Amino acid sequence: MKFSLLTLVFFSLSFVTSAYSNPKTTAMELGKAKYLMCSACHGMDGKGLQISPGMLMAPAYAESTLVDSPEAFALLLLKGIAKEGADFMGVMAPLEAALNDEDMAAVMTYVRNTYRGHDDVISPSQVEEWRSKYADRKEPVTRAELQELVE
Numbered sequence: 001m002k003f004s005l006l007t008l009v010f011f012s013l014s015f016v017t018s019a020y021s022n023p024k025t026t027a028m029e030l031g032k033a034k035y036l037m038c039s040a041c042h043g044m045d046g047k048g049l050q051i052s053p054g055m056l057m058a059p060a061y062a063e064s065t066l067v068d069s070p071e072a073f074a075l076l077l078l079k080g081i082a083k084e085g086a087d088f089m090g091v092m093a094p095l096e097a098a099l100n101d102e103d104m105a106a107v108m109t110y111v112r113n114t115y116r117g118h119d120d121v122i123s124p125s126q127v128e129e130w131r132s133k134y135a136d137r138k139e140p141v142t143r144a145e146l147q148e149l150v151e
C-alpha cells in the first residue's frame with residue numbers, strides 16, 4: 001500500500017514536471033507574456049484594436065499568410081513594415097532590439113498556434129539564423145518583399 005502510494009506520488013510529480021518543461025508549453029507561456037506588447041495594436045484577441053468605426057490600429061491575423069511563413073513573420077518583426085498606405089492607424093515598428101531570440105521565437109509560436117491554427121514551435125536558433133541573415137538590412141521591409149517569401 002505504502003509502495004503504491006509513493007509510486008502514485010512519483011508519477012504525478014513527474015507528469016507535472018514534464019508538463020512544465022515541455023518546450024511548447026514553455027514557449028506558449030513566454031509568448032503570451034511577450035504578446036502584451038503586440039496587443040496594444042493587434043488586440044488581445046488578435047483581431048486588431050479598433051480606433052473608430054472602420055479604422056483599426058493594426059491588421060487581424062485571421063487572414064495573415066505572413067504569419068504562416070516563419071521567415072516572413074520573423075523578418076517583419078525584426079525590421080518592421082514600411083508604411084505604404086493609410087489602411088491602419090499604427091505602424092509596425094522594428095522589434096529586433098526589443099526582443100531577444102528566445103522572446104521572438106516564443107511570441108511567434110504563440111501567434112501561430114493561437115490565431116492561425118499551427119501546431120509547432122519556432123526555436124530561438126531559427127530566430128538567430130534569420131537575425132544574422134538579415135543583419136545588414138536597416139530599412140523596414142515592404143509588403144512586396146514579404147510576399148515573395150510566402151510564395
Ligand code: HEC
Nearest residue numbers: 037038041057058059064065066081083084088090091092
Ligand atoms: C504600434 C503598433 C503595433 C505593435 C506594437 C505591433 N504591431 Fe504588428 N502591425 C502593426 C501595423 C500597423 C501593421 C500593418 C503594417 C502595414 O501594412 O503598414 C502590422 C502588421 C503586422 C503583421 C502582418 C499582418 C498581415 O497583414 O499579414 C504581423 C504578423 C504583425 N504585425 C505581428 C506583430 C507582433 C507579433 C507584434 C508584437 C511582437 C506586433 N505586431 C506589434 C502595428 C503594430
